[in-house]
Amino acid sequence: xxxxxxxxxxxxxxxxxxxxxxxxxxxxxxxxxxxxxxxxxxxxxxxxxxxxxxxxxxxxxxxxxxxxxxxxxxxxxxxxxxxxxxxxxxxxxxxxxxxxxxxxxxxxxxxxxxxxxxxxxxxxxxxxxxxxxxxxxxxxxxxxxxxxxxxxxxxxxxxxxxxxxxxxxxxxxxxxxxxxxxxxxxxxxxxxxxxxxxxxxxxxxxxxxxxxxxxxxxxxxxxxxxxxxxxxxxxxxxxxxxxxxxxxxxxxxxxxxxxxxxxxxxxxxxxxxxxxxxxxxxxxxxxxxxxxxxxxxxxxxxxxxxxxxxxxxxxxxxxxxxxxxxxxxxxxxxxxxx
Numbered sequence: 556x557x558x559x560x561x562x563x564x565x566x567x568x569x570x571x572x573x574x575x576x577x578x579x580x581x582x583x584x585x586x587x588x589x590x591x592x593x594x595x596x597x598x599x600x601x602x603x604x605x606x607x608x609x610x611x612x613x614x615x616x617x618x619x620x621x622x623x624x625x626x627x628x629x630x631x632x633x634x635x636x637x638x639x640x641x642x643x644x645x646x647x648x649x650x651x652x653x654x655x656x657x658x659x660x661x662x663x664x665x666x667x668x669x670x671x672x673x674x675x676x677x678x679x680x681x682x683x684x685x686x687x688x689x690x691x692x693x694x695x696x697x698x699x700x701x702x703x704x705x706x707x708x709x710x711x712x713x714x715x716x717x718x719x720x721x722x723x724x725x726x727x728x729x730x731x732x733x734x735x736x737x738x739x740x741x742x743x744x745x746x747x748x749x750x751x752x753x754x755x756x757x758x759x760x761x762x763x764x765x766x767x768x769x770x771x772x773x774x775x776x777x778x779x780x781x782x783x784x785x786x787x788x789x790x791x792x793x794x795x796x797x798x799x800x801x802x803x804x805x806x807x808x809x810x811x812x813x814x815x816x817x818x819x820x821x822x823x824x825x826x827x828x829x830x831x832x833x834x835x836x837x838x839x840x841x842x843x844x845x846x847x848x849x850x851x852x853x854x855x856x857x858x859x860x861x862x863x864x865x866x867x868x869x870x871x872x873x874x875x876x877x878x879x880x881x882x883x884x885x886x887x888x889x890x891x892x893x
Contacts, residue, residue, distance in 0.1 A: 569816060573813055575805075575840055576592065576823040576824065580613055581825070586605075588882060591879045610730075611701050622809075630643070635705055636670065653688035654696075657678070660680030673748045673750040678705045682712030682715025685727070690719070693725060696725055700782035704748055706750070706784065709788020713789070729785075729790070730804070733780065733833075737780045738775075778799075820840060841870060844869075853868075871892070
């Protein structure tokens, strides 16, 4: 990775480029994307500030690890279809905060495409990770909920937490990567988890039944549909706080302060599409850049966003790159454009 200090800015002139991508899901981590783009910028003589980030989905733990420090703890849990596996959570240096990623225990990537079962997939492993974090002494558990294989309304996680004795005095904060409501989780995300139209109908009916049996009804509440309703189930049962994951992570890594010293911001994600306009990391970064008058560029694996969407985000340029070499070349190309 480039050394952000090896090219000195001209006094009084902002020269540093802030590189703040999300992961390219299933391909590259945010750290790998930032490193490759940053290398290209540095090769072209641009000083860079690498800031890999996330929105509550995959990569959230790693992004927050840079802000909180601490140690990874590995524990045995059950995967989405019940297979035993080892998953990790981060315990901060002061041992008061833990960071858990739903994807590490209940992620879609843990289930081969031919075995995806949207009815059987459970969030039990995520609940086991949360319980382990509480047992380790965490008073606040930050849960990133993106990338799940599940649409169980959080039933598996709730049962696992209650079986372990509950949360005690710990506070649960769910970092949501979408604003979808509980009752819409199957319709919006079920197909990518293996659900055909008939399965979506049945999963939706199951979510409604589970909502009626909860202490609070999560239906109609923004962000309760994240991870197939996991966020809503935790909100209804344990009073979890639901917050936008992108904004939370950006604040934790001091994005705004770092942007003030930047000539431009480069963000990106694996697929830039209509969902990028609502609550996703690219949208949050583009909005903050626009408010500060800082040009914002994007690099993505696939561009499925039309010109109107690009104008809404106010992105200066959008480059496609699917390999690390292409990401490095994109960095060099953007160095000539900004």
